[in-house]
Amino acid sequence: MDAEVRIERYADQGRCVGHIDGRVVFVRFALPGELVRVELDEPHDRDDRYWTGEVVEVLEASEDRVSPAWPLAGPLSMGGGVGGADLVHVSLAGQIRWKAVTISEQMSRLGHVETIVPVDRIDGDEALGGLHWRTRIEMIADDDGRPSMRRRGSHTRVPLDTMPLATHALLNVAERNHVWDGGFEPGSQIRLSVPEPRDMADGMDLAEAIGDNYAVLVDGDMNAGSRMLTERVTIDHTTFEYGVDANGFWQVHRQAPVSLAGHVIDMARRALDGARSACIWDLYSGSGLFTLPLATMVAPRTRMLSVEGGKTAVKHAQRNLRHYDLADVDARCGDVAATLAHVPAHLAKPDLVVLDPPRAGAHAKVCRQIAASGARTVIYIACDPTSLARDTATLVSLGYTLSDIHAYDIYPMTHHVETVGVFTRTERE
Numbered sequence: 227m228d229a230e231v232r233i234e235r236y237a238d239q240g241r242c243v244g245h246i247d248g249r250v251v252f253v254r255f256a257l258p259g260e261l262v263r264v265e266l267d268e269p270h271d272r273d274d275r276y277w278t279g280e281v282v283e284v285l286e287a288s289e290d291r292v293s294p295a296w297p298l299a300g301p302l303s304m305g306g307g308v309g310g311a312d313l314v315h316v317s318l319a320g321q322i323r324w325k326a327v328t329i330s331e332q333m334s335r336l337g338h339v340e341t342i343v344p345v346d347r348i349d350g351d352e353a354l355g356g357l358h359w360r361t362r363i364e365m366i367a368d369d370d371g372r373p374s375m376r377r378r379g380s381h382t383r384v385p386l387d388t389m390p391l392a393t394h395a396l397l398n399v400a401e402r403n404h405v406w407d408g409g410f411e412p413g414s415q416i417r418l419s420v421p422e423p424r425d426m427a428d429g430m431d432l433a434e435a436i437g438d439n440y441a442v443l444v445d446g447d448m449n450a451g452s453r454m455l456t457e458r459v460t461i462d463h464t465t466f467e468y469g470v471d472a473n474g475f476w477q478v479h480r481q482a483p484v485s486l487a488g489h490v491i492d493m494a495r496r497a498l499d500g501a502r503s504a505c506i507w508d509l510y511s512g513s514g515l516f517t518l519p520l521a522t523m524v525a526p527r528t529r530m531l532s533v534e535g536g537k538t539a540v541k542h543a544q545r546n547l548r549h550y551d552l553a554d555v556d557a558r559c560g561d562v563a564a565t566l567a568h569v570p571a572h573l574a575k576p577d578l579v580v581l582d583p584p585r586a587g588a589h590a591k592v593c594r595q596i597a598a599s600g601a602r603t604v605i606y607i608a609c610d611p612t613s614l615a616r617d618t619a620t621l622v623s624l625g626y627t628l629s630d631i632h633a634y635d636i637y638p639m640t641h642h643v644e645t646v647g648v649f650t651r652t653e654r655e
Contacts, residue, residue, distance in 0.1 A: 227265070227266045228263055228264065228265050228266075228282065229246045229251075229263070229264055229266065229279075230261065230262075230263055230264075230285070231244035231245070231246060231251060231253060231256075231261070231262055231263075231264050231279075232244055232260075232261050233253060233256045233257060233258050233259060233260045233261075233262060234258060235258050236258060236324055236327055236328055236331075237252050238328070238612070238641075239252075239312075239641060240254065240312030240313055240640065240641035241253055241254055241256070241278075242256040242257060242258060244256070244262075244264070246264075246266075246277065249275075249276065249277060250275065250276040250277070251264065251266070251276065251277045251278065251279055252276060252277070252278045252279075253278075253279055253280065253281060254278075254279070254280040254281065254301070254312065255280060255281040255300065255301045255312075255315050256281050257287075257288035257290055257291055257315075257316065257320070258288065259286075259288050260284060260285075260286055260287060260288050260291070261284075261285040261286035262281045262282075262283065262284050262285060262286075263281070263282050263283040263285060264279040264280065264281060264282065265279055265280055265282045265303070266278070266279040267279055267280070267379070280301055280302060280303070281301055281303070282301065282303040283303075288320075290316050290317045290319070290320030290323070291315055291316070291317070291320075292315065292316065292317045293315075294306065294311075294314040294315050295314060295355055295356065295357060295390065295639070296311055296314055296357070296390045296391070296639070298375075298384060298386075299311035299312075299314045299639070300314055300315060301315075302377070302378065302379070307377040307378045307379070307380075307384075308375040308376070308377055308378070308384050309375065309376075309378055310375065310391065310640070311391065311639040311640055312639075312640055312641055313639055313640055313641055314639050318347070318351070318352060318355070318356050318638070321356070321635065321638065321639070322345050322347060322635060324641070325345050325633060325635060325641070325643040326342075326343050326344070326345045326633070328611055328641070328643070329343040329345070329611040329614075329631075329633055329643065329645055330342060330343050332611040332612050332614070332615040333611070333614075333615045333618060333628075333631075335615070336612065336615035336616050336618075336619060337614070337615035337616070337618035337619050337622070337628075338618075338619055338622065339615075339618055339622065339628050341628065341631055343631050343632070343633050343645065344632055344633065345633040345634070345635055345643065346485075346632070346633070346634050346635065347635050347638075348479060348481045348482070348485055348634065348635060348636060348638075349481060349485075350481065351635070351638050356638035356639050357390045357391060357638070357639070358390070358391070358392065358393050358394055358397075359391060359393065359478075359479045359480055359481075359636075359638060360389070360391045360392050360393060360396065360478050360479070360480075361393055361395070361396060361419065361420055361421060361422055361476070361478055361479070361480050362396075362417070362418065362419045362420075362476070362478050363389050363391070363392050363396065363417070363418050364415065364416065364417045365386060365389075365415075365416045365417075366383060366413065366414070366415055366416065367408070367410035367411060367412050367413060367414045367415075367416060368383035368384075368385055368412065369383070369412045370385070370408060370412070371408045371409050371410045371411065371412055372385040372386070372406075372408035372410070373385070373386050373405060373406065373408065373410070373416050374386055385408075386406070387406045388400075388406065391639065392418075393420065393422060393480050394432065395420045395421075395422060395423055395432060395435075395436055395440075395480075396418055396420040396440075398420075398432045398433055398436065399418060399420050399436060399440045399442070399451070400418060400442075402433060403442050403449075403450045405418065405442065410444060411444075411445075414444050414445050415444070415445050415446070416442075416443070416444055417441075417442075417443040417444075417446075417472075417473065418440070418441070418442055418443075419440065419441045419443070419455060419472045419473070419476075420436065420439075420440040420441075421439055421440070421455050421456060421457045421458070421470075421476075422480040422481070423435035423436050423439075424458050424460070438451060438452050439451075439452065439455055439456055440452070440455070441453065441455060441472030441473075443472060443473055446473055448472075451472070452472065453471065453472050453473075454469050454470075454471070454472070454542075455469070455470050455471070455472050456468070456469060456470075457470055457476060457483065459483045459484055459487060459515070460484060461484070461487050461488050461491055461519045462488065462491060462519070464519070464522070466518045466519060466550075467546075467549070468513055468514060468515065468518070468542070468546050469513070469542050469545055469546055469549075470513045470539075470542055471513075471538045471539070471542060474513065474536065474538055474539055474542075475512055475513075475536070475539065476512075476513065476515075477515065477636070478636075478637075479636040479637065481636075482634070482636040482644070483515055485634050485636070486515075486607065486634060486636070486644060486646070487515055487516060487519055489632065489634070489646055490516055490520075490580060490605055490607065490646065491516075491519050491520070491523060493605050493630065493646070493648050494506075494520060494523065494578055494580065494603075494605060495523060497577075497578050497602070497603035497605070497648070497650075498523075498524060498577060498578060501524060501577070502524070502527075503524065503527045503528070503529075504524045504528050504529070504577045504578065505528075505529045505530070505572075505573060505575060505576045505577050505578075506520050506521075506528060506529070506530045506531075506576055506577065506578045506579070506580065507530070507531050507532075507533070507573075507576045507578070507579045507580065507581075507596075507599070507601070508520060508530060508531070508532040508533070508580045508581075509532075509533050509562050509566075509579065509580070509581040509582070509583070509588075509592070510533070510534060510535075510562060510581055510582045510583045510584065510588075511532040511533060511534045511539075511543060511557070511582070512534055512536070512539050512543070512582070513539045513542045513543050513546065514532065514542070514543035514546045514547065514557070515582075516580050516582065516607075517530065517532045517543060517546075517547070517555060517557070518546060518547070518550060518552070520580065521547070521550075521552045521554070521555050522550070522552070527554065528554060529554050529572060529573060530554060530555040530556065530573075531555075531556050531558065531569060531570075531573045531576070532555060532556070532557045532558065533558050533559075533560060533562050533565045533566070534557075534558075534559060535559065535560065535561060535562070536559075537559050540557060540558070540559035543557050544557045556570070556573060562583075562588070562592055563589075563591045563592050563595065566592065566595040566596075566599075567595070569599075574599065575599060575600055576599055576600075576601045577601065577602055577603070578601060578602070578603050578604075578605070579596050579599070579601045579603070579604045579605070580604075580605045580607070581596075581604070581605070581606055581607070582607040583608070583613070584609075585609055585610045585613065586610075586613055587608070587610065587613025587614065587616060587617050588606075588613075588617050589617070590617075590620045593617055593620040593621050593624065594620070594624065596621075597621070597624035597625060597626070600651075601651065602650065602651050603648065603649065603650055603651070604621065604626060604648070604649040605646065605647075605648050605649075606618075606621075606646070606647045606648075606649065607644065607645075607646050608644070608645045608646075608647065609642065609643075609644055610642075611643065611645055614645055614647060618647065618649075621649050625651055625652055626649040626650065626651055626652065627649065627650050627651075627652045628647055628648070628649055629648050629649065629650040630646075630647070630648035631645065631646070631647045631648070632645070632646050633645040633646070634646075
């Protein structure tokens, strides 16, 4: 079923909202103010509160609309549908506006906080047209053994001969290892992980700068490269090295670790305000992106508790801490809420809590545990504005005020955005 729709506003998941005969319809590849023809998803005659659909024709275009830089990720009607870039039809400036509005609306609706949220584009992204930022990609082998992605709403696998969102370093590795030539077992999962080579020496080519610091994995097994990868991040003129698992989590944008960690450390330094000692919690700490710089920022002594649920990530975090002789960090593996129920006395009263929870957020129980600790400042790194807004409401109800909020567009061409909120305690229980 097709219908003509006037698009009203942004919605979630990279969609916009319109109405058909009084019924809400969430539309993919639309923009506010546009008049579009929409094909409704099947079954379109269901008696739900809302429908979903996709643009098949633009009758009146927004000034933010552009031709998709990666057509395969565009609308189905235009030969796209592979996913992974749901804002590919939006100008870079329009993407920033979309994300700023979305965060502010969620903070107002769910967090009950009125705020304007600045969204920063990462250095270099504009020159690259919002492409070439992913240091990790995942694909599936089609029936002919070629790397592919599934087309939305079907079992069709669309073969790929490049990945426009991938960094130049990753594409270099893919070419050298003949990834695009295929030859994989049909249905196998293909993953490439290539840390961004930083500070390339004059005269050094890209392949030389990468060396063996990359991984091509097939169904989790090494096909080429190294299982243990090294990520280098310079924060406040200090370069930290992190050992990370090739199949594990790491911030996927080539510059995200630098931008996010730099901002978090700046906020932490302001919060501690020259203190000569501090107790810090780093929750959902991964391989220690924030742990290492936090543990070294207060002289002469920082006591830290880090908590992460992934065993492999914790193992790497502990190795990274040992490399820097940071013996005052208690790096634990476990569920965050369960771990916080049994914190050693010397770590039980943090001055600062940093948390970077998964997309679902920290939830009320962990927020209550943080508040019960008496922490003066909480720095919350969020990959989902909705979860951040829900947890904001909880923290505010527990005596915290949102004192700073800033977002980073580390996912160009997608609706995703990373937001850092700073909460300051206004009353003690």
